[in-house]
Amino acid sequence: DHVSSHLISVRVDDRDDDVAPKNDGPAAADELNRKANKKIAFLIDLQTVLVQDLLTNQQVATIAHDSRIDWLELNPSGTKLLFRDKRRSLHLFDIATQTRTTLLTLCSYVQWVPRSDVVVAQSRANLCVWYNIDAAEKVTMVPIKGD
Numbered sequence: 001d002h003v004s005s006h007l008i009s010v011r012v013d014d015r016d017d018d019v020a021p022k023n024d025g026p027a028a029a030d031e032l033n034r035k036a037n038k039k040i041a042f043l044i045d046l047q048t049v050l051v052q053d054l055l056t057n058q059q060v061a062t063i064a065h066d067s068r069i070d071w072l073e074l075n076p077s078g079t080k081l082l083f084r085d086k087r088r089s090l091h092l093f094d095i096a097t098q099t100r101t102t103l104l105t106l107c108s109y110v111q112w113v114p115r116s117d118v119v120v121a122q123s124r125a126n127l128c129v130w131y132n133i134d135a136a137e138k139v140t141m142v143p144i145k146g147d
Contacts, residue, residue: 001125006071010139011078012054013037039078043069049083051095061095071110075117080133082110082119090121092136101136 013036038054042045046068051061065085072083077112082103090107093100103121110121119130127142 004070005071008040008042009072009074009081010040010054011037011076013077018070021117030137037078039074041074041081043072049093051081061093061098061122063093063100065091073112075112075133077117082112082118084110092119092133103130103134103136103139 041049041051044050047065049063054059068086069083070086074081080093084090084107088106090104092103092109093099102121106123108122116131119133121128127144129140
């Protein structure tokens with residue numbers, strides 16, 4: 001079996017366990033639970049991604065695809081998954097709504113901008129930037145030269 005670091009993604013929120021929530025009561029528990037976020041996404045076969053919550057050890061999503069997946073990555077908060085297939089199509093999966101959106105075809109490069117929900121990708125001679133990934137139809141395209 002071929003194993004690649006591009007086929008597994010782990011997100012652990014950088015929260016300080018020693019810092020108490022700013023609120024008291026139920027709001028404090030909600031704030032703590034929102035911050036405590038540990039997820040892993042990985043292939044269970046060549047065409048299926050499993051997303052698992054490491055705090056509860058429960059599956060939060062199973063994404064079946066129709067072609068081989070060659071790259072995947074969770075966003076920093078672990079709420080969205082980008083993945084690309086062998087046909088170079090780039091897809092976004094929203095874990096909360098369990099919906100998939102095709103962002104781009106012929107994608108040669110993609111990455112989440114560190115510590116943000118901004119996506120940068122390349123398709124042929126265009127640099128594509130999604131500043132608000134929740135509005136996937138609003139992509140900024142900039143013509144570029146090179147590979």
